[in-house]
Amino acid sequence: MPFSREASAGYLANHMARLFEKGLARRLVPLGLAPAQFMVLLVLWREDGLTQRDLAERLDVEQATMANTLARMERDGLITRSVDAEDRRARRNHLTERGRALEGPATEAAAAQNAAALAGLTEAERAALIAIAAKVIATMRRG
Amino acid sequence: MPFSREASAGYLANHMARLFEKGLARRLVPLGLAPAQFMVLLVLWREDGLTQRDLAERLDVEQATMANTLARMERDGLITRSVDAEDRRARRNHLTERGRALEGPATEAAAAQNAAALAGLTEAERAALIAIAAKVIATMRRG
DNA sequence: ATCACTTGCATAGCATGCTATTCAACAGGA
DNA sequence: TCCTGTTGAATAGCATGCTATGCAAGTGAT
Incomplete structure (x- = not known):
């Protein structure tokens, strides 16, 4: 069975994280952050x-x-x-x-990025993503 | 409402990706990769x-x-x-x-890393993680 | 008090990733 | 043909992250 990037959790995590970071970076630039x-x-x-x-x-x-x-x-x-x-x-x-002053605007930027990224998901899917990711993180931190 | 790292998809994606990469890097070192x-x-x-x-x-x-x-x-x-x-x-x-010769061992290393990371999940959770991540990636690539 | 161990930071060196810029080679139209 | 615009790579400069080291300042046991 060939190893497939598209079905590899590690690859998807990396890709997703890069896109999140790029989007957040863009939103934070105006704040100098x-x-x-x-x-x-x-x-x-x-x-x-x-x-x-x-x-x-x-x-x-x-x-x-x-x-x-x-x-x-x-x-x-x-x-x-x-x-x-x-x-x-x-x-x-x-x-x-x-x-201290950046708390409001920076938090809004991050919330906007999360909202944009999760726009295509149902409430249940968002909750599942967060819960499952937290589990995976916990597993890897122990291992 | 305070912004919480623990419930932020972006933060979790970043954390998860860092742990995946660190684990994969460790497994690939013996291969010089x-x-x-x-x-x-x-x-x-x-x-x-x-x-x-x-x-x-x-x-x-x-x-x-x-x-x-x-x-x-x-x-x-x-x-x-x-x-x-x-x-x-x-x-x-x-x-x-x-x-070319690294295909076998490197693919095994990556599969082992994925398996270790997902060890705590059910089959349904693994499928959900991959499907939802793919959706999020698709959304961000368009936006 | 002294010596060994631990702990908090700093630094060096490297891999990944991004944006911006530059250059050479190609392609198409006047 | 020549000029313009596009495209493939390379490079500079920077942010994040890691491992490995080194140093100074605590801590504890003798």
């Missing part, structure tokens, strides 16, 4: 002042990846970083005014 | 001698992305590239012996 930066903001809007390690854990990316993303966010004026008083190895990441 | 190279091989095993433009279209990536991937594949001895006799702008991409 990139997709990975938006993910970090999603966390900081709820819990400001987290460390790099905290952020990497919550978004399940490697520490080195987060280090680079945070450096770009600092460069772009979205966050400031200050050495922790208790543990001088750690740096606390805080939202700037600009970073 | 990277995930994007495997995708190109999947196409060439069926249709050898395609141009860069052909490959980019079939995998839905930009021409520049494909140019870089093909350069790495040539460097790694997976393909050779020759100028097309009819159209001297175009270059035909041909599998090497090594590229």
Whole structure:
């Protein structure tokens, strides 16, 4: 049996993710924001002042990846970083005014992208997609 | 209503795709192969001698992305590239012996990764995931 | 106190992906 | 033929992501 891209969950996940990211990137450009930066903001809007390690854990990316993303966010004026008083190895990441102000428009952009992507699905299909994807993610994180 | 990563199809797609790619990369390392190279091989095993433009279209990536991937594949001895006799702008991409020989083991690696990822799902859930993902992809490609 | 281990970050090097630009080769019409 | 517009590739520059290292700052046991 030939291996078929079209029926491979891994290939479809990759393709779907690329299209999502491209669409989100386009919607975030006017805000001066990139997709990975938006993910970090999603966390900081709820819990400001987290460390790099905290952020990497919550978004399940490697520490080195987060280090680079945070450096770009600092460069772009979205966050400031200050050495922790208790543990001088750690740096606390805080939202700037600009970073805080983007919550409304950036969230709308992301919601619009999700809506556009899921436009052809029924409510049941949307729920199924989310539930099944969450299961697959859980399986792979354990394995 | 707060925007929730956990219930965002875009976020889940990204997370799922990263985990798939990481797992596949690990399984392909012993073969000296990277995930994007495997995708190109999947196409060439069926249709050898395609141009860069052909490959980019079939995998839905930009021409520049494909140019870089093909350069790495040539460097790694997976393909050779020759100028097309009819159209001297175009270059035909041909599998090497090594590229051809990897079909079996690489396909097995990818199948194993898919199986591991979907291990927690029922047959119906697997079918649903693939069908719904394909629909979402179709929607985004049009939009 | 000292030494070994752990932990938080930074950096190097690489693969993928994108947009934008450039160049050479082709194709079609004036 | 010549000029224009299109098309196939290459390249530059950047964002994300990964692994592997290295360093400084904690921690704990002796």
